[in-house]
Amino acid sequence: MLAGILLAAGGPAPPARASVMVPGSPIRPKDFALIKHDGYYHVFFIVNTVGSAPGGNEVELGHAISPDLYHWTQLPHVLHSDSTSWNNSHVWAPSIVYKDSLWWMLYAGTTLITGEYNDTQRMGLAVSSDLMTWNRVEHPVFDATQVPWTWVDSLSSLPAFRDPFVMPDPTTPGAWLMYYTASYGPDSLADVVGVARSTGDFTSWTDVEPLLETWRAYTFNPVTESPHLFEHDGLWYLFISTDSGQPLTFYTTTDPLAAPSGWTYRGRLRSMLGYDTSTWYASEYLRDGTRDLFAFANGDRLEFHEIEWGAGWSFSLLEPPYFHVLGMNWADSSVTVADTARLALRTANWASGGPSLRTFVLDALGNETEVVPESLGLASHPVLASDQDTLAWLPQRWPRVSVRDTLYVMRMIVRTADSTAEAAPIAVRGVAVPDTSHGGDLPPWPNEPIRRPIFRTLSHSPMGGAPAAVVILPDAADARVDLYDVRGRRVRTLAAGRLPRGATVLPWDGRDDAGVPRERGIYFARLVTGGDVRTGRLLLLAR
DSSP states (O other), rough: HHHHHHHHTOOOSSSOOOOOEEOOOTEEEEEEEEEEEETEEEEEEEEEETTTOSSSSOOOOEEEESSSSSOEEEEEEOOOOOOSOOOOOOOEEEEEEETEEOOOOEEEEEEEEEETEEEEEEEEEEEEESSSOOEEEEEESGGGOTTTTTOTTTTSSSSOOOEEEEEEEETTTOOEEEEEEEETEEEEEEEEEEEEESSOOOOOOOOEEEEEEGGGHHHHHHHEEEEEEEEETTEEEEEEEEESSOOOOEEEESSSOOOOOOOOOEEEEEHHHHHOOOOOOOEEEEETEEEEEEEETTTTEHHHHHHHEOOOEEEEEEEOOOOOOEEEEEESSEEETSSSSEEEEESSSGGGGGEEEEEEOTTTTOEEEEEEGGGTTTOSOOOOSSSSEEEOOOOOOOOOTTTTTOSOOEEEEEEEESSBOOOOOEEETTTHHHHOOOOOOOOOOOOOOSSSSSEEESSSSSTTTEEEEEEESOEEEEEEEEEEESSSSSSEEEEEEOOOEEEEEEOOOOTTTOOOOHHHHHHHHEEETTEEEEEEEEEEEEO
16 A cells, blocks of 8 residues: 555655655654665654754654655654663664665664663664564664773773764675774874774674774864765775764775775865755765665765766765666466566656666576667567556567477566666566466555464574574564474573564574583474464574
8 A cells, every 4th residue: 555655755856856855844854774675765763853852863764765766655663762771862873784584784872871881882783574573672783892992991981982884894705894983092082983893793893993094083073973884896885974174075995904004095076076965964875786776965965976986086066867677577487489478566766767778687606798678579678658567578588589489488687777676586488388386466555464473494594693483473472483303302592481573583592591511403483373373494503
């Protein structure tokens, strides 16, 4: 239903304003995460409420979604501060990554406990299966006491330790890097960007180093916050927000962990763009197919632009395309050359443009060979009649073979020219081998609602690195999760009580209920909740 609301909001003419998300007065969005899932853009942002009472501001994250970056729908806020949790004061600066078929949010939270913590900033972790319901990890996963070069004083509200940005470590498969803002110990009145590394366990981070090129000795500004990085043609870009008249500042390097001498200071973004950016801050980046998007906070809104790369390291900013393909799918995963295949397309703002399609034939190893769509009988620029349209295709095979040739099965992929959408492969067979297997219609947006419990296992959880069971519930419910050995003997209870709606990750440390380490091998997990019983298998490799 939401998909229909979002699509109906579009029209044939672009809006007068740029592509912006405005949550509406009195909310002013601040640091945010921009991601794309199932064709839709999501932003999660700090809710800064203008005129709110002291202590009652920036206590939750807003969530908005768009099919095209122009029309936005506000969804319920997520991850509120919790008086019973360690982040009982503020919630800031989300960074979201996808791992093990779950969404993981690293964020900054603050703790206010009289005589112990005075709005102390630390990093937290939350998990979601659908981007709607987020369940946080009970304890902070990274704090300044783990970093020897930071200023640590839990009784002062001044030390900074916030604004995480998480990305895969390009030098070590399976590892992750976190860039963040911290107060520099030798100069406690100034911030620098710090770097930490995880081997894949998002609850365990180790200090790498401070990026001293972000210290005020180099930037001439004591405030350095909201770091994020992205790569283009082998060059890494580090953006930060400072307290200068033109806040957005950036550097380039070939090594995202380089010493100061390995970074080139490019100065303020305004100097490259050639126009005023004095109200821009907390920028973000998203790789969207072959397109690069650059976004930032600006007063009461978030703005979104497409990067147009220039010579060397420079770029300019354009408005993103108004027409957008959200998704496409074949009605059947296999057809014959005598059938009519049907490709369903979900788009936004169909009347303002149309899709540009590319086709690729796959060999037995999955290697792609691009083939002009018209040589397969498919239009490369089909004309649409609505935002939810179906294209009819009379299949042809490449290379050309007899329609009676039943040995050659052509597998083909269709994707948009900018690679922002792709249909699953379709197989085209000779007429003597009909195949009526059905691939199903496009799933409703954004996810089919969870109606029954989902239970699965992870071999290496981002919460502790150990094996884990994952319980996804449509509503909060009493649940029990037990582990059994191959002989059917119960060895450990991972959960017995009320579990929240959404995803709950239950790591196993490899010990039984008595705390005795178990032998390596296969174990079985069983979920019992209400009238549902689900099972899964865990492989314990090491403790």
